[in-house]
Every structure is written in C-alpha cells, then in structure tokens.
Amino acid sequence: MRHQLLRRLSILTSCLLVGVLVWSPASAADPPASVNQLIIAMDGWGSDLIDPWEFAQPGFIADYLNLRLLTRDENMKVQPLWAVEWSQSDQGIDIKLHPKATCQNGEKADAAMLQKSLEGSMGLIEGFKGALNAAKVKAAFEAFEVRGDHHLFIKTKSPDPGVVPIIGGHNYHLWWYGPAQYLLKVGHAEYVKNPLGCGPYKIKEYKPGDRVLFERWEEFWGDYPYWRKPQHKTMEWLKVPDGAARYALLRSKQADMATVVPFAIAKDLPRSEDGKRGVNPKKGPLWTQTLRANGKMQVAFDLEMALKEGKADPAKWGNDPTLNPKVREALALAIDKQAILKTGYGFLIPNESIYNYNSYGWRKERAEQPAPYDPQRAKKLLAEAGYPNGFETTAHFAEFAGRPNQKEAMDIIASNWKAIGVTVQVVEHDPFKYYAEQDAGKRAYLPINEWTWGRQENGIFIAQIAYASTGFRSLYNDKTDALVKELSQTLDEPKQLALLAEIEDEVLRNHWIVPLYDASAVYAYTDRVLEHPMPEFGAHFLDLNRIVVSGER
C-alpha cells in the first residue's frame, strides 16, 4: 500500500516537473532559436537606391541595411534606434547616439559619423547628390557641434518642428545613415557595387528591381526588443508584381509572407486582429495582418489656388462652378461614402479628417463623426448657387500602388453627382504623371482631383506641404498661410495641435477637401510564421526583421 502510494506520488511529481518544464515559456526578451531562411514575396520595395547620400525616393532596402535615428514600436510609440535621446529647442536639435553602435566595416557610428552623414544627405559632399528633402533640411540647419563621442547638437535657424520627422525616420522613412568614412573612401559608384551599412543585415545578393538576399550581420549591436539580431540567417525578397502570383507563392509555401494581398483574396483569410494583432491565430494554413490606413484618399477642389498662382487661365476657368463654396459643399454632401467603403471589404477606414488616421494632429471626434450624406440639401445648395439643373465637369484621378479602390470610388462619386444633376467625366491618369504635370504648371487636372497621400505620422508635414503657399500641393488662403507659418515656428505641442486643428477647420470650412477614406494594406503569412509584431498604422515600418518562424523551411 505504502509502496503503491510512493509510486503514485513519484509519478505525480514527475508529471508536474515535466509539466513545469514544458509550460515554462522562453522570456519575451529571449531571442528565438536561429533558423536559416525567410522568404518574402513583395509587390515592390519602393526605390532600388541604396546609397544613403543619394536617396531621391523612399525605399525599404535601406531600413535593413542602414540606420534610422528613430522608429515606432508595435504600439506606435516613438522609440530609439540609433538615437537614444533626442530633443528640439528654439536653438536646435540635440541627439545622443547609442554607444555600442558600429558599422559592418568596424567603423564607429558616432556623432562625427552622424554629422558627416547629415552633410552627405544634404548634398554638401562632392560626388554625392544628396537625399530627398535636402533643400528643406539645408534651409533649416545652421551649424553642427560635436559635444561628445555620441552627442551631436544641430543649431537650427528656426525651431521648425517639420525637420525632425524628416531626419528621424519615425514618421516616414526618408533619411538613412551609413558608414561615412567608407562612403567617402569608395565613392558612390563603388558603394553601390559593394554596399555595407550599420543595420541588422548585410546584402548578400542584390538584383535591382528583382531580388534582394539579405544576410544577418552576426555582430549586430542593436539590443532593443524591436531591433536586434534577427532570427533568420537570410531574408530573401522576391519582387512579384502580380497580386495573384504572390498569393500563389504563399499558398504553395514557396514564400513565408506576401505583401499587399488583393482585398478580394484577403477577405476570406483569417485575420490576426481577431485575436492578438500580428500573432498567428492558428485558424488555417494562412493568416493575415492588416496595416490600417496607410494611404489617404480625398477629393480636392484646387482651382481657386491654381488661379491664384497663375497656373490656370482665368478666361477659361474664372467662372467654373467649383469656385463657389456652396457648389463644393453640395458636391461633398452628395457623395455616399458608405457605398464607397463597401467596395473595400472592410479594409477601407472612414476618416473625416485631412490628416492620416490616428496621426499627430488627427482628431478622433472630427474624424469619426458620421459622414454627411444629403442629396436633397445638395440639390438645394446647387440651386442657391445658381445651378438648379446642375452642370458638366471633369474629375481626374490616378490609381497609386498600395492605395486601392480609387477607380471604384470615382465611379460611385460620378454616379452620386449624376443624381443631383452634375455630370462628371472621370479621367484616369498615369500615377507617375499625375502630380508632376499638375505641379509643373500644366494644371491638366482641373477642376476636381482625387488626391492621395502615403501615410504620414505627423500632420505638421501634411500642413506644411499642402496648406501653405510655400507648399507643394497648396490649398491655402491667407489664414492657413499664416497658421502654417506659426506652426512651423513652435515646439509647443498643445499649440501645434491647436494650430493643426485650426488649419483643418479652415480647409473643411472652405470645402476644398472632401475626405473619402484611408485605405489599408493586407499582409499574408503561411503557418510557419508565428508572429510579426509591427505598428498597426504606417506601412513604412514593415519590421521584417521581427518576424518569428517555427522551424526550417
């Protein structure tokens, strides 16, 4: 009896011990066991440029090869990357760098390297063309002061809050930092043949526009949970432009992940958002994660500004109906946004703001108010404006990659406007020419344009380029001009937010913009992928280095 009891007790103890060992999870901070391969089928990776001092276009390769100062974690919080501390005052920008940071050639990633890198990106170093936004940053910076091995102070001409979002990389990847001494030594031509950086990966093979094979840098210094040595030894990107072909690669398990899966396919796949975002819900062989609101769609009436800037002929356009705010309001009221949203299988997000959903300056109460839809009132307003029988006009749009359903939206808008007597001819354009021709002064797209923004996490950036006479897209009057000027000279956050709100109210009061929706992007995975933590918003932080898989391919 005693013997039996002892035996049972020992079995129970063994079971408990085994149970504890099996149950005991690896700490969240522990890196997962190394695997050999990760393959990703991509619709594209933006620019194929890799020299950080000659970057005219954002691209994803540099996010893994080189450094950004800052990033965002999966909770959208701004987090350190190369910079561990940063602040901006009326005098300038103060940056303290990670003391362990080095580059793949052993070069120290210190304050001197940051200064040289900034100068390279600003186009101040001979032999290098400089990066995107070089002119804006050059206009803002006055001098550099190295205050320590890892401490750089940048004296600025004015406290412009729009500069840190450019050089930081936490709002939209625009600038990267590479090994300055190596770049200076080898020059541009040699660098692109033998690129090396300071990020978590080396480039093992690179066929521009076709395939990139990254190799993990075993000595990578990053020690953040969101930026450390990746689990996989190699990460391969295949450019597969066709959505169905990408999906086929995933289905046949030739790839572990596919970017931008067409909505019509994605709607039937399990979504991780139904459980824990970015974690395999284990509901089948494939699963998805949605990057919400990474492209913004809106209708813009920009004839008033084109006339003001002398880009439109007053004889031809001086009496256009869209110059009347009542007409613009009527056109806005006639759009059935719910019908447009239905075309996106739940991947289009209503947003009544001029700023990106959940970005800095975006107001929940403003953005989530019900979209006004009142064709009767629209008709009344048209009559009051002197167009009781409507009128004929033309609307223009271009379908941008990763920002779907624009054509469907324009078709619905045309049909809505037809119902109030406004006949609109919809003209589709080559997306690459769309803005270029408009801004070259040709203004081919009068009087109604469909606009789109890539996601920007900072409304200040949008306000500066869109709602000021010095901006690029330029919908402005004297009031918004003054507000943007004030915004560009203050670091007081409550004041910034108040100014952003005031700019938005003025834009919407004038009915220059009809916000339509924010479009999402869906990424799909095979069941080999256990988790892929990344921010809910912002397609520019793919964080592919954070993908965790189970076992080998």
Next chain:
Amino acid sequence: MRGYIARRVLQGIVTIWLVTLGVFSVLRLTGDPVSYMLPPDASKEDRARLIALYGFNDPLWKQYVVFNNNLLHGRFGPSLRWDSRDALEVFLSRLPATLALTGAAMSFSIIVGIVLGAVAATRPDSLFDRVAKGAAILGQSMPVFWVGILLILLFTVYLEWLPSAGGLDRLGLKGLILPAFTLGCLFVAAHMRIVRSSMLDVLDADYIKMVRAKGMPRRTVIWKHALKNASIPIFTLFAVNFAQLISGAVVTETIFAWPGVGRLLVDSVFVRDYPVAQTVVFFAASFIIVINIVVDIAYAWLDPRVRIAG
C-alpha cells in the same frame, strides 16, 4: 551580292537610328524623370535641385546630341533608377535570364510544332490533324497571362510540383519549365501551321512520289527527305519568332517574376529610367534587325532572284 548586303546593312543602321530617335522622343514627351523619382509630396526646391543635378533642364536638342555622342562611343549612360549603375551593365545582367527563357520556349515550340505539323501533314484532315490544329490554335488564342496563372494554379498551388517565381540562379532548371511552356504555347500554333503547309507542298512533289515509289520506308521519306526540303521557310519563321520572343517576354517575365530583359524594360519605362529603357530598346531593335538581315542575305544566297529584285 556585296552591293545587296551593303544596302541591307545600311538600311538596318538607319532603322536602328530611327528606333532610338523614336524612343528618345517618346520617353521625353512623357515628362521629366525627376517627377517619377520623387514622391508626390516632395518640395518644389528639392524637385528643382534634382532636375538641375541630372541635367534635365538642358534643352531637348542638347540632350539628344549628348545621347547620340554617347551612343557612338558605346556609352549608354548611368541608370536613374538603379543607383547610377551603367545602363549597359544593368541590361547585360538581365540578358542571360531572357536568353534562357526564350531559348527554352523556342525549343519547346519548335519541337512540338515540327512534330505536330509533320504528322498532321502526313494525315491531312484526319482526327489527329484536326485535334492538333485545334490545340495549337487554342494555345495561340489564350492570353499569356491567363495561361501563366492557370499553370501556376495547377502545378504550383494544387499539385505543388513546380516553383513559380524566380530565375535560374534561384530555382535551377525546374524554374524554367512553367514560364517556358507558357511562352512557348504562343508559337506552337504558328510553327505547327508553317511546318504543316510546307510539308504538304513538299509531300506532293514529284521527287517524294519517286522516293515512295522506290519503296523507301515512310518514316525516312517524311523525316529525312520531306522535312529537310520543307525547312527553309520554317527556319525563317523560327528566326523571326525568336527575335520577337526576346523582346516580347514581358508578360511571362512579370507573372513568373523572371528576372529578364522584358521586366527590366517595363520597370524602366514606368519610372522613366531613360538610359536603361533606351539601352533595352536599342539592343532589342538591333537584334530583330540583324536577324532579319541575316535571313534576307540567306534568302539571297539561296535564291538569286531575290538579289536581282532587291
């Protein structure tokens, strides 16, 4: 004969020059590449800065003179899209993949086309003839992208036999099967029909009747005597089709993510990478023109009436 060759070569050079002029003009009509390089929200100042840096603010005639001068010296210029790599280097890096794909597709379509065409010609209006003609026409009628997607669905997704994305360097010969079959299907019909009609003409000739009357085995009559003599128009078509394939593999390369010249051309046109687009078109046009000249010269050599008329 020498005069004929010199004339054809001169015509070829003029044609190539006209093609380059056309590409130069058409690409520039679509706007400056800086507009395509920069994101929509780039500032006016940065746009102006890059236009000046790349020299796109020079008058068009000046850009054209520079372009011709560079061409004469064998310089195709730095790519705008791919980190200033030499456009010729970019083109040459993609050429082997396209040659492999078109070579395999051509071999497939020639072998199948010859076998089907020759057998069909020996049994005109038989069930085999009708089925072969039907199948070949079906292959030619189906759009390449559709055939490609169906093949991926069957062989990659359902059966999991064959891979569907990447080039030879990544997948080896296995990766060549689906794209080559997709592309080859297009030309099976054309090859089968030319073989069939040439063979029908030859099979009706007196010397074939004579050979048959002498009791030579049917297989020898068809494959040795008839096919050999029917081959001149067949090989002309093969050569011209091969040249077309080289420049026409765009859709297949896109569906199967094949890293060839076709995709390179599409990508470079989309982003207005002038130097690369011009290089690809220059070599594709040159290839087609050279093949045509060689075929014309071969004809003239075989048939003296051609050079008299020429």
